Structures are given as structure tokens and as C-alpha cells.
Amino acid sequence: MAQQSKITPRDKDYNQWYLDVIQQAELADHAPVKGCMVIRPNGYALWEGIQRVLDDMFKETGHVNAYFPLLIPEEFMKREAEHVEGFAPECAVVTHGGGSKLEEPLYIRPTSETIIWSMYKKWINSHRDLPLLINQWANVVRWEMRTRLFLRTTEFLWQEGHTAHATEEEAEAETRQMLEVYRRLAEDTLAIPVIQGYKTEREKFAGAKRTYTIEAMMQDHKALQAGTSHNLGQNFARAFDVTFQDEEGKQQLVWATSWGVSTRMIGALIMTHSDDRGLVLPPRIAARKVVVVPIMGKKGGADIRPEAQQLADELGLGRAVHVDDRPNVSPGQKFHQWEQRGVPIRIELGPRDVESGQAVVVRRDTGEKLFVARAELKEKVAQVLDDIQANLFARAKALREEHSFSIDDKETFLKKLEEPGGFLHAHWCGQTECEANIQKTTKATIRCIPLDAKEEKGVCPFCGGESKQRVIFAKAY
RNA sequence: CGGGGUGUGGCGCAGCCUGGUAGCGCGCCUGCUUUGGGAGCAGGAAGCCGGCGGUUCGAAUCCGCCCAUCCCGACCA
Structure with missing residues (x-):
């Protein structure tokens, strides 16, 4: 018996649609603490995918990972005037520890420039110590008035790169390079078309000389800032007195950059591609790219499940293929569940297909059904995955052009x-x-x-x- | 912090006005039958009705306070 959709259509209530998609795909849940979310396995898998792609690009461009502490002395936060003005109002502060009041309150990091530059002062002495190219994967806390799953939560996950350079030109080149890395993540992996630009004085990062950004358009035609790369000039070097001795023996202030992408990117991914049936994922970020649904056939027929498993193996996609052989769930139920979870391709295999040596390939993005001969299946699936990736990008870009x-x-x-x-x-x-x-x-x-x-x-x-x-x-x- | 909602088995809700044995749908468990777009039947488990206080013989229901959460604004990745 057909049930009505559990997902509110976009044109009826876009915000509710967004929440419904997240709930039905089991990406995240509201946590007991206001504004916080639990990232469920399906959602975390997306973050892991983003981490893999970004981390590779960071390493390729010469960066290394490190980890700095969560707690920041209050005094550090106050070193850079614009920075404290921008961030202090939205910080959570630890005032007690070990059962007694702390002498100096500790800020839970809203971003790590200050603690990192306090350390850079110790590590940087000579031009030979530069450039210093460090990234960290971390959580940060910003006490926002109003929160939305993935787009703005009190605590969120991100990466923050913090680099130190000998010259202004080098810092600017680094800032621009990382913006390009973000563009590649958004466009090439997540199929989210973005516009690269820089922020006005009013909108730039607190403490930055210039903030670069990638901006995406969501399906309700609103903009979402998907990543930022800041040229910090010498502001933090000055605040933390970080200097180096150049080739000529003179002391000089260090030039800095910082850049970050957060779990907000998952919100962008959801809002860019999903439809009224649920989540839609570009194949390159989908942990499960293909789900195989065996259809059992009439009683007394051969068990089709081993055949389905073999078909899955033939695709050569490893863990990216899942065979849904749950015995007591109807095919229709499975179809809906996997659609809500955004799996790019569903392959149906029933008795009729086995008989005729084919399988039914269904695209999540268009709903199109293709009848493909088993001998050509592997090649066809690879091709369709590429098509879906390209189609989602083209579709999103067309929407943006149409509303520009x-x-x-x-x-x-x-x-x-x-x-x-x-x-x-x-x-x-x-x-x-x-x-x-x-x-x-x-x-x-x-x-x-x-x-x-x-x-x-x-x-x-x-x-x-x-x-x-x-x-x-x-x-x- | 302002405006508007909502808190009742895992999820979605009814019941509240007019106090009197806590209900429905989905999900879950068991069994049998099923499987080409959200399966059927039978049996079953699961709730101090957001919290505290008050009124009353008796409160999910009436009154007060508090808490949480969602949506809409000002702030933000």
C-alpha cells in the first residue's frame, strides 16, 4: 500500500524539506544541548569523504597536519583587536575546573589563530623556518543565536589551515591557492558550482586583511558561503610578536594566512542536489555508489541472491556496492529507502532479468531506467556514475545562471x-x-x-x- | 533577546475546551504467507503524558512557575 511521502515538498516549505531530507536519510539528529547536532553515520560518511579529498590536496600542496588544544587563555583572545571584537561575543568560556573557579577564564576555541600564533612565536626564528604550512582537523564552538543542522551549529567540525610566510606575495599566493583547492572540492567532487571572490570590509574575517570566499546558490536561490581563505597580513604576527631573521640578518614580521571548510559543506551538498524524494548525492562523494536489489520472484523459483552478490562483485567497486538482500522487506520499500539516502544508482535484478541476461539500472538523479546486458554492466555503471556527476553539476549551474x-x-x-x-x-x-x-x-x-x-x-x-x-x-x- | 508554535511508548499524532481505567498510525519483536514501486494475517513488547508546585476525593486534562525544542527576525562558517 502506497504511503504518502515523509518529505515535505520544496515548494511547500523549503526549510521543512531540508530538515525532512536530513531526517529521512539519517544524516544527523538534534542533540540534547541546544544548537548542537549528532552527526549520524550516513552524515559522518560524507564528512569523511570531504576529509579524504581535502586532506589529499593539502598534502599535495605541501601542508602537514597537527593538533592544537581546545582551550585558549582569555588573554590570547584579546591580543588582536578586531579578532576579539568579532569573536568574543559568540564564545563559550570555561570559568571553573577541578571544582574551583579558574584564575583566568579559558575560551573554547571559536577558531585557532591565537593559540597557534602563540606557538608559532616559539617555532619561527629564521627565514629557514618558513614557510610553515600547518592544517588541523578540529571542532570549534560558536554560540550562535540561531542554528540549523549542518549550516550553523553551536559546535561544528572543520579544518583550519594556518600558514606563515616570509613575504606578502607568498602569503597572498597561498591564500589564493587554498581558495582554488576549495573550488576543486566543491565543483569537482561535490558538484557544487561556486563563485570565487573576495569579501567587502564589512563581511571579511575578524582580523584579516582580505577574505576570499567561494559562494554557492541553493535551490531556494539563497547564497551559502561554502569556504573561506584569509590573507591575514601581519596582524597576528604583530599581536603575538612573531618575527624572523631574514637573509640579511634583519628582523621582520611574519605574513600569515588561514583557511577553513566546515561541516556546513554537507548542508550545501544537501541543499544543492536533493529533491522531493530525498537526498541526492554526487557519485564521487557517495560512500555507497550502487545498491543492488534482488527481487525474489515467485515461489519455487531459484534463489536470486547469490546471483545478485555475484553481479555486485563483477562491478569491481568494492565497498561502494551494497546488496540489499533483506528477506522480509518488499522491493518497493527498499527502492524508497535507498532513494531517500541518495544512492546514485540502483540495480534491480529479478528472475526476468536473469533469464534475459540483463539488469535494470536506475539513476537517482533523473529516475531513468536502463536495461543493460550483464556483459556490459560494469562499463555502463561506470559511465552512468560519471554522467550523474556531470549532470548534477550542470543542473546546479543552470539553476544559478537562471537566477543570476x-x-x-x-x-x-x-x-x-x-x-x-x-x-x-x-x-x-x-x-x-x-x-x-x-x-x-x-x-x-x-x-x-x-x-x-x-x-x-x-x-x-x-x-x-x-x-x-x-x-x-x-x-x- | 523579541514574535509564533510544540512537548503524551522509538517516530508522527489524538485525547485537554467539558478532570474519572492512556489511545491511534508507523516502527519494533515472534510466527506463517509474501517479494518487478512503501506486503498480508495472527500474536506480542514498550509510556512515572517535559519538570516543579498548586487546586481537587481524583490531574495528561484546570492554575502558576520553570525547562527544552522548532519556526520567523537581529548575529554568524
Whole structure:
């Protein structure tokens, strides 16, 4: 008997849809503590996939992993003026330990620049100690007012790279290199098209000289910042007095970068590809790429399960193939469950298929059914997995293009922002005050100044000030 | 921190107005029958009704306080 879907359709309630997808796919659950989440095995598998891909790229670009402590002395947080102003209000602070009040409160890290630079002071003396290229995989805590699973939780997992360089040019090159690493993760592995750009003064990281970002568009046309790479200039070196002796024997301040991607990326992944039937995963991030569902056939027939297992083995995909041979669950039930979990390909194998030497291959992204001869199955599956990966990227990119507008006047700006929403490419005068006013009246923020924006003279549609390039406005998560 | 909800077996809910034996669906367990899009029958387990206090012979239900959580805003990866 058909049941109604347990997933609220996107056009009915997008936020509820997002929560339903997460619940049905068993990605995460609300924890007993406000704003915290439990990442369940299906969700953690996605994080592990992201970690593998990123960590490889970090190592390829010369970085090493280390681990710094969770607790930061209060005094460290206060060293860099902008940094403390930006982060202190959202920090959790430990005031008691071992049954008594602590002399100095300890901050639970909201990010690790301060503790890391306090150590870099000890480790960096000479130009021969540079560059220092360290990454850490860690959890951080930020006491946000309002939380959403994966997109914004009180505690979240991330990686944070912290590098030290001898020259400004080198630090800038590092910052840009890591932004490109993030673009590759988003686009090549997660099939999430992103725009690379940098943040305005108002939106940049507290303590940074310049913040680069990758911005993605979700299916409700809102923007999501998916990763950031900061050129910190000499701010933290100055705050922690980190200098090195150059080739000529002179003491110089060190140049710094930091960059991070968090479990928010999983939220981006969910919101970019999933549909009203549940999670949709790009094959390259799916731990299970193929599920084989044997269909038992009428009573007295041969047991089809060994055949299904053999078919799975023939695919040569190892643990990425799962045979769902649960005996008391109907095929329809299995189909729905695996669709909700986002498995890219389902292969059905029933008596009729065995008889005719074929299998039924069903794509999660399009629902298309293909009848494939067993001899060609391995090749076909590999090809379909590639197709799905490419299709999901193309689909997401098409949505973004469809909802990106070049805007020159205030009236159109306001209208497009409401309906249908999206990325508004508009001129901007460059004034922080004007930017703040726009946010106040429209709820849209400048997501970034795109790296590939071409020079173009224009006027700010809000204040009429002069502008030399377009920036991207959008409502954001 | 403001506005609006919601707390009842694992999940989703009804019951509350009009106090009187705690119910339904899904899920779970056992058995048999089933398997090409969410299977059927039979039997079964599982709940100090968010917490504390009050009213009452009697509270899931009425009153007060508290807590948690979700959604909408201001803050943010």
C-alpha cells in the first residue's frame, strides 16, 4: 500500500524539506544541548569523504597536519583587536575546573589563530623556518543565536589551515591557492558550482586583511558561503610578536594566512542536489555508489541472491556496492529507502532479468531506467556514475545562471530580490555605510566581489556613487 | 533577546475546551504467507503524558512557575 511521502515538498516549505531530507536519510539528529547536532553515520560518511579529498590536496600542496588544544587563555583572545571584537561575543568560556573557579577564564576555541600564533612565536626564528604550512582537523564552538543542522551549529567540525610566510606575495599566493583547492572540492567532487571572490570590509574575517570566499546558490536561490581563505597580513604576527631573521640578518614580521571548510559543506551538498524524494548525492562523494536489489520472484523459483552478490562483485567497486538482500522487506520499500539516502544508482535484478541476461539500472538523479546486458554492466555503471556527476553539476549551474541577473536600477533590484530571488550582479559604490543600508532595507548582503569581474564603469543603484565593477548581492544563509 | 508554535511508548499524532481505567498510525519483536514501486494475517513488547508546585476525593486534562525544542527576525562558517 502506497504511503504518502515523509518529505515535505520544496515548494511547500523549503526549510521543512531540508530538515525532512536530513531526517529521512539519517544524516544527523538534534542533540540534547541546544544548537548542537549528532552527526549520524550516513552524515559522518560524507564528512569523511570531504576529509579524504581535502586532506589529499593539502598534502599535495605541501601542508602537514597537527593538533592544537581546545582551550585558549582569555588573554590570547584579546591580543588582536578586531579578532576579539568579532569573536568574543559568540564564545563559550570555561570559568571553573577541578571544582574551583579558574584564575583566568579559558575560551573554547571559536577558531585557532591565537593559540597557534602563540606557538608559532616559539617555532619561527629564521627565514629557514618558513614557510610553515600547518592544517588541523578540529571542532570549534560558536554560540550562535540561531542554528540549523549542518549550516550553523553551536559546535561544528572543520579544518583550519594556518600558514606563515616570509613575504606578502607568498602569503597572498597561498591564500589564493587554498581558495582554488576549495573550488576543486566543491565543483569537482561535490558538484557544487561556486563563485570565487573576495569579501567587502564589512563581511571579511575578524582580523584579516582580505577574505576570499567561494559562494554557492541553493535551490531556494539563497547564497551559502561554502569556504573561506584569509590573507591575514601581519596582524597576528604583530599581536603575538612573531618575527624572523631574514637573509640579511634583519628582523621582520611574519605574513600569515588561514583557511577553513566546515561541516556546513554537507548542508550545501544537501541543499544543492536533493529533491522531493530525498537526498541526492554526487557519485564521487557517495560512500555507497550502487545498491543492488534482488527481487525474489515467485515461489519455487531459484534463489536470486547469490546471483545478485555475484553481479555486485563483477562491478569491481568494492565497498561502494551494497546488496540489499533483506528477506522480509518488499522491493518497493527498499527502492524508497535507498532513494531517500541518495544512492546514485540502483540495480534491480529479478528472475526476468536473469533469464534475459540483463539488469535494470536506475539513476537517482533523473529516475531513468536502463536495461543493460550483464556483459556490459560494469562499463555502463561506470559511465552512468560519471554522467550523474556531470549532470548534477550542470543542473546546479543552470539553476544559478537562471537566477543570476545583471541589475542597474534600484527598482528592478528590489523586485528581483523578492521574486524569484538569486544572485544580483550590480554596481556598488564601495562605501560600507551604503552596504549596511542596503542590507537593512533589503536583507541582501554583498556575497563577494568576483575574481573574474571585468572592469566596467557604472553607478551604485542605491546611492548613485561611482563604481568600477559589479559585485554580487544576495540573501544568504 | 523579541514574535509564533510544540512537548503524551522509538517516530508522527489524538485525547485537554467539558478532570474519572492512556489511545491511534508507523516502527519494533515472534510466527506463517509474501517479494518487478512503501506486503498480508495472527500474536506480542514498550509510556512515572517535559519538570516543579498548586487546586481537587481524583490531574495528561484546570492554575502558576520553570525547562527544552522548532519556526520567523537581529548575529554568524
